[in-house]
Amino acid sequence: DAGVIQSPRHEVTEMGQEVTLRCKPISGHNSLFWYRQTMMRGLELLIYFNNNVPIDDSGMPEDRFSAKMPNASFSTLKIQPSEPRDSAVYFCASSFSIEQFFGPGTRLTVL
Amino acid sequence: GENVEQHPSTLSVQEGDSAVIKCTYSDSASNYFPWYKQELGKGPQLIIDIRSNVGEKKDQRIAVTLNKTAKHFSLHITETQPEDSAVYFCAASVHYTGTASKLTFGTGTRLQVTL
Numbered sequence: 001d002a003g004v005i006q007s008p009r010h011e012v013t014e015m016g017q018e019v020t021l022r023c024k025p026i027s028g029h030n031s032l033f034w035y036r037q038t039m040m041r042g043l044e045l046l047i048y049f050n051n052n053v054p055i056d057d058s059g060m061p062e063d064r065f066s067a068k069m070p071n072a073s074f075s076t077l078k079i080q081p082s083e084p085r086d087s088a089v090y091f092c093a094s095s096f097s098i099e100q101f102f103g104p105g106t107r108l109t110v111l
Numbered sequence: 112g113e114n115v116e117q118h119p120s121t122l123s124v125q126e127g128d129s130a131v132i133k134c135t136y137s138d139s140a141s142n143y144f145p146w147y148k149q150e151l152g153k154g155p156q157l158i159i160d161i162r163s164n165v166g167e168k169k170d171q172r173i174a175v176t177l178n179k180t181a182k183h184f185s186l187h188i189t190e191t192q193p194e195d196s197a198v199y200f201c202a203a204s205v206h207y208t209g210t211a212s213k214l215t216f217g218t219g220t221r222l223q224v225t226l
Contacts, residue, residue, distance in 0.1 A: 004154075031211035043155070043200065043216040050211045091154050098143055098212050102154035 002026075004103030006092050012109045018080040021106045024073055025094030033093040033100060034067055034077050043091075049075065082110045113138040115203050117217030124191050125225055132220045134201035135183040143206040144177060144184045145214070149198045159186070162206075191224045198222070 005024040013019055025032050033048040047057040049069045057067070064083070069075040079086055087110050093100040114137040124130050136144075142163035147155035161168045161175045161184065168175050172191075177184040184203075188195055198221050202214040 033211070042218050045213060045215075048211055048213065055211060056213060093154075095211065098206055099145070099157055099160065100212065100214065101157065102147075104152075104154050 004092055004094050004101055006090075006103040006106050008106060009104065010107050010109075012111065013082055014111050015083055016081045017110075018078065019082045019086075019108060019110075021077040021090050021092075021108070023075045023077070023092030023103060025075070025092070026096075026101060027073070029094035029096045029101075030072070031095045031100075032069060032075050033095075034075070035091040035093065035102075037089045037091060037105070038087075046077070079108075082108075084110045086110050113141060113203055113205075113215040115201060115215050115217045117201050117220060119220060120218065121221045121223070123223045123225060126191060126193060128191055130186075130188045130191055130195070130222055130224075132186045132199055132201070132222070133183060134185070134203075134217050135181075136203040136215075137182070138203070138205065139179075139182065140205045141203040143204045143212055144175070145202050146173075146175060146186050147200045147202065147216075149200065149219075151197075155200060188222075191222075193224050193226065196222055196224045 007022045034046040046059040047067045052069045067077045089105045091105045093102045117134045145160035148158045149155045174187040198219045201217040204212045204214045206212040
């Protein structure tokens with residue numbers, strides 16, 4: 001099993017640019033979660049999907065953030081426009097029942 | 112909403128000694144408590160979890176205890192090894208069968224095992 005796959009692993013962009021982070025969950029999992037990790041705020045849940053449907057997006061910080069899950073094997077997290085304070089590591093996790101399995105993360109740096 | 116506090120923030124132990132990390136939670140409805148280990152540059156890895164219908168769970172050198180009355184749970188690592196050095200996170204959630212589980216994480220404990 002390849003586990004949760006995220007791309008890119010590193011992203012450096014300039015303020016104002018659009019950023020798209022990608023996630024492929026573990027095959028057969030029906031829930032997908034996007035987290036953000038920073039030194040100041042720790043691990044925060046941004047949004048999660050169940051059976052490709054967004055269930056709770058209360059953690060999405062602003063309208064600049066959006067997430068989609070067009071099918072069971074792919075999800076994107078988009079930031080438009082990006083700002084320096086968005087710099088963080090973004091994790092995707094998936095689950096079938098209760099245990100959540102995390103991907104390796106995307107380290108985003110916004111200059 | 113749920114609030115999870117974790118202590119200590121850093122912990123240094125000698126190889127072979129035991130390490131204990133403690134967490135408290137606020138929502139008495141929480142019923143699922145996983146622990147994650149995060150190594151540098153990697154994503155959190157689930158190492159053990161406990162549900163509110165049990166008080167203790169062991170897996171080799173790792174054990175977790177839960178006190179529902181006091182709303183706290185702890186991770187115990189015995190016979191620590193250098194490869195146990197990492198950041199450990201506790202989490203809590205209210206889990207309903209058949210639904211996704213929204214985790215609230217503690218702030219993490221950096222464990223260093225010295226030779």
